[in-house]
Amino acid sequence: MKTVETKKINKGFLRNFLEITKFRLSISVVFSSVAGYLLGVNEAISFNITVFLLLCFGGYCMVGAxxxxxxxxxxxxxxxxxRTKNRPLPAGAISNNLALFYGIILTSLGLISLYIINPQTAMFGAISIILYVAAYTPLKTKTPLSVFVGAFPGAIPFMLGWVAATNDFGIEPGTLFMIQFFWQFPHFWAIGWFLFEDYKKGGFFMLPNGKKNKGTAIQAVLYSVWTVLASLIPAFGFTGALYLSPVAAILIGGLGIWFITFAVKLYKNQTDKAAKQLMLVSVSYITLLQIIYVLDKFIR
Structure with a gap:
């Protein structure tokens, strides 16, 4: 009997922990950091399994916190x-005090792990969590500019991996930051569009002009274009050690056309279905882009 009860408790604990740290989102963020790390290693900076594991662990801890x-x-x-009423806290599965304890422990473990890699990595990790919690979160109920503020911590993971590998911030991680920074606008505006009524219940302002109209959609198109243009800059040799071959640039360009097409579709149709499609395409775009960047580096 005790064994059965223990298993139930353990399953409940694990499920609640994964939910409150948003496991899938956190893993996707860690994936971005891993891609940045692999892009940062080179002949002079070899792959270091200890740094790699610390980056994965520390990154998950910081995002989870x-x-x-x-x-x-x-x-x-x-x-x-x-969409959120069944989360562990509002559902009463986890108390505020326990959640706060988890957050403090994960923050501490995350910062320590990233600091062991190098102080710059820990600094950017700290900036990310501070901006996300102290700026982006409270602004979500105040102004649509919260998406702009949230784009800063959201863009850090891709560049964080490069900094972890090189202990240096320059044009290369800056470019990785810029790509993911621009990408977040059409991604989150698409989410804000098809979840507009639900967000309204919580008083969240996610769309740039507060409405599901052409004004919002045209901005999604513009930021999609800027995302693709930023993604292609490394193909022209302006970004130091971060370089794309012509073949990779063609692949990224093709992905970009696909991405922009769905942003234009939202502009034309202005439907929740089009917004959801743009969201899914945006996730595919950034994931495939990072894979192509890494493969291009190691194959060419």
Missing amino acids: SNIFNQIIEKDLDALMD
Whole structure:
């Protein structure tokens, strides 16, 4: 009997922990950091398994902690929205004090892990969690500019991997930052579009002009174009050690046309279905871009 009860408790703990740290989102962020790390290693900086594992562990801890603090702050608002009302905190599966404990422990472990890699990596990790929790989260109910503010911590993981590998911030990680920075606008505006009514229940302002109209859609198109242009800059030799071969540039260009096409589709149709499609395509775009960047480096 005790064994059965213990298994139930363990399963409940693991499920709640994964939910409150937003496991899938956190893994996708770690994936970006891993891609940046692989892009940063070279003949002079060989792959280091210890650094790699510390980056994965520390990155997950920092993103998980950010998500926990975000949910503590938004607990009452999450209870109002259909997509979030069953999260561990509003559902009462985890107490605020326990969630705060998790957040503090994960933040500490994350910063220590990233600092062991190098101080710059820890600094950017700290900047990310501070901006996300202290700026982006409270601004979500105040102004659509919250998406702009949130794009800064959201763009750090891709460049963080490069900094972890090289202990240096220059044009290369700056370019990786710029790509993911621009990408977040059409991605989050698409989410804000098809979840507009649910976000409204919680009082969140996610769309640039607060409405599902052509004004919002045209901005999604523009930022999609800027994302693709930023993604192609390394093909022209302006970004130091970060370089794309002509073949990779063609592949990225093809992905970019696909991405922009769905942004234009949102502009033309202005439907929730088009917004959801743009969101899914945006996720595919950034994931495939990072894979192509890494493969191009090691294959050419």
